[in-house]
Amino acid sequence: MKKITAIKSAFIREVSLIFSVPAVLWQILFFYLPLFILIYTSFFQSYLIFFNIMFVRVIVRSLVLAGGSAALCLLLAYPVAYFLALKVERGKNILLFLLTLPFWTNFLIQIFAWFFLLDRNGIINILLKKINLITEPLYLLNNQFSIFLVMVYCYLPFMIMPLYSILNKMDIALLEASMDLGATRWQTFKRVTLPLSITGIKTGVLLVFVPAFGEFVIPALVGGSKYMLVGSLITYYFLVVRDSKLGAAFTVVSGLTLLGCVVLFDRCCQLVSGKRKAR
């Protein structure tokens, strides 16, 4: 009798795997299959077309923009995350709340907000004119500067969060020990804090770099139409000229480039942290 129940429960255990089918099926149907179709479609396009300076330029421009945004975000975010995690005592919750708020608001609103500041007749130009710094209004919108600025603005919280969560977990005793043993503040930072936060840096950089590479809303709204980026070109092929073969092929090529960069970055991070351990 007992054996039968054991068999029965083992059977139920196996059968219960069926319940996991909907999620798996959904994932396969709407994630892996679309990617497969995309790659399949792209094979109807000759890849030779990409040996063209135009495509290289678009991809390189996107890489530089995404890399630059990630780098500047890191430079701006690290002090803030450091301050919030290790320095601030009062009002920490309200500061964190203010930081998460843009996270939960629509991307478009954040982009839109910059129009008031950057427009030719906007706040910045009005102020600069008032203090007689300029006589003619500056063109602050529809150029690479505005794309870069808004990109950094929108992705900054994505960099601060992982840095904060890793610095927040850091053992303060380690820092105190380092200072006690005679290291200066800068040495402590360089030898202890920074190496320990390398995983946070990695997550943050990827969270900014990957979406920034494919970004098309920001260039579409504040970039004017002069600067083609990967995201804008993909959109152009699929929605304007409706050439899905070329569009798919370009998506695959730029996706692979991105993948290559991510792998390279990952290797670099490993090298850096491995070197530290070996020492």
Place this chain on the structure above:
Amino acid sequence: MAKRITHYLLPCFVGFLYLFLYLPIIVLILFSFNKNAFTYQWTGFTFEWYHQLLKSSEIWSALHNSLLVASISVIFSISMGAIFVFFGTKVRQLLLLFYGSLTIPEIVLAVGMLSFFVVTQVPLGITALIAGHTLLGLGYVIPIIYIRFNELDTELIEASLDLGATQIQTFFKIVLPWLMPALFAASLLVFIISFDDFVISFFCTSAASQTLPIYIFSMIRAGEMPIVSALSAVLLFVSSLLVLLFSALQIKRIGFGR
């Protein structure tokens, strides 16, 4: 003296950064009350744009679409995710399937979906959006629920099964109550992600089923500045309420993980 200055350097920097983050938003809210629609000069206080916002039928139908898609995506992704975590994670490798969607740019996913819907001849619109947003949701829901599920003592599940409860009973009486905080956090997250999603919506929706972000995008392009400002102010207000609710329930830790 030099030490004094460095002492204030970091707080000042943080202050400037917060100013950088909030200045555009504050200006945006201020100008949603500005009388003159076409200049950035302050010409007087008005509620006119909020009034127009209420009257616009397009906004209401876009809001309706957004809410519909977001709620259904939440229900789908949460129920599939919770059931998957309980029944499916005995096979660890299955879990890896779900980490893909967060590691590629959304535009690649959106373009892939567009091709998929074209090939399978599924009409673009609400159904396509629900499929896409549920997929995005699963990518967040499953890791969040899985972390919480792992913190559950397996002995509790074994005890329940030993005492004669079926797997289904164990799921509803032991696992589900334990998962509740994670389920709530994940629901809110998926709701916001779906509600704010632009990229997938832009590729997979039809003109007849605009969502709110799509509508905002077309309004910005058309230069309807004051109405968008009013709408933005309202949305900002609502989302700050949601974040407050979220942190009040002491579950922000889970939200931070992403």
